Amino acid sequence: MSKSELVVLGQDDAAVCCSPMVREPLGEEAAVDLARMFKALSDPVRLRLLSLIASYEGGEACVCDLTGPFDVSQPTISHHLKVLREAGLVGSERRGTWVYYWVLPAALAKLSSLLRTPSGTAAGDVR
C-alpha cells in the first residue's frame, strides 16, 4: 500500500501535486486567484467550449468550429473565449483567416489537484 501511494503521488502532473484545499486553509490571495479561474468555468457555454476545444483532434479548434454547436451569437462565443483566455485556461493564435484555441492543461491540472480529496481516504490521516 505504501508503495502504491508513492506511485500515486508521482503520477500527478508536475508542480501540481500538493495543494489540496481540503487539507489546509486557502490564503486570501490564492483564493482570489483561484476564484477567478473557477468563475471562468461557471458558465455552461464556457464549459462546453472548453470541452469541445479539448476534444478536437490535435487539441485545438478554430473559432469557426465553435460557433455552430451553440445557440448563442458569434459575438457571445467570442466573448466567452476571451473570458477563458483571460482566465489562463486556453491559449489562442491567429493563422491566416482563422483563429485557433487550445486548452492549457497545466491550468486544468492545477484546479483538478486543488479539488482532489484525500480520497479514499484515510488520507486525512495526519492529525
Added chain:
Amino acid sequence: MSKSELVVLGQDDAAVCCSPMVREPLGEEAAVDLARMFKALSDPVRLRLLSLIASYEGGEACVCDLTGPFDVSQPTISHHLKVLREAGLVGSERRGTWVYYWVLPAALAKLSSLLRTPSGTAAGDVR
C-alpha cells in the same frame, strides 16, 4: 507499472473515475449542472470557507468558527454557506445551538476528475 495504474484507478472515489471533459464534448445538461457547481466555487470567500471547513479537525466546522476569519458580515457568511450547500458541495446539521458544516468529498472528487487532463500530457501531443 501497469500495476500501479490499477491502483490509481482504484483509489479514486466511486463513480468518479472516467469523465475528463477534455476527452469528449460535454453534453448541454451536464454542462448546466457542472456550471452550477463551479459557480459555487467562483467566489474567494466561498473557496476559503470550503477549505476552512475541510481542514477543521473531524472535517467539519461550526458556523461560529467560520465568521471570525472573514471581513464580511455574519449574514453574508450565512449566504455563502447556503450557496455551497445548494450546490451540493457541503452538508450541514444543527446540533443544539450550533450548526455544523462539512465538505461532501464526492462532489469535489467529481469536479476534480472532470478537470483531470490526460495527464502527463503532452497535451499538445499530436501535432
Added chain:
DNA sequence: CTGCTATATCGACATCTGTCGATATAGCAG
C-alpha cells in the same frame, strides 16, 4: 483597390450576485 469571410469590439440592456443592516427563528439558561 473592391469585395468577402472570419473574428473581435462596442454599446445597451435585463438579470444575477455579493454585500449590508434589520429582523426573525431556534435552542439554551435562568
Added chain:
DNA sequence: CTGCTATATCGACAGATGTCGATATAGCAG
C-alpha cells in the same frame, strides 16, 4: 416566561455578467 446567543432570512442596492445587434478589424481572393 424572560433573556441571551447562534444562525437564517429579508429587503435593498451597487456592481458584475450574459446576451444581443451593429460595427470594426484582419486576411484572403480577384
